[in-house]
Amino acid sequence: MNLYEFSERNNREMRILFEIEKDYQIFKDTIKEIDSIKNSSELIKSP
Numbered sequence: 001m002n003l004y005e006f007s008e009r010n011n012r013e014m015r016i017l018f019e020i021e022k023d024y025q026i027f028k029d030t031i032k033e034i035d036s037i038k039n040s041s042e043l044i045k046s047p
Contacts, residue, residue, distance in 0.1 A: 020027045 018026050
């Protein structure tokens with residue numbers, strides 16, 4: 001978890017563990033969701 005008050009109040013984070021051999025569909029769905037998050041994100045560089 002980020003140690004900022006804003007993050008503590010506004011972000012939801014969790015950690016999960018699964019095995020690709022046993023949970024292949026979960027793995028595929030997770031990768032798809034990660035790609036979706038990445039594709040909808042915008043990188044902003046500070047000067």
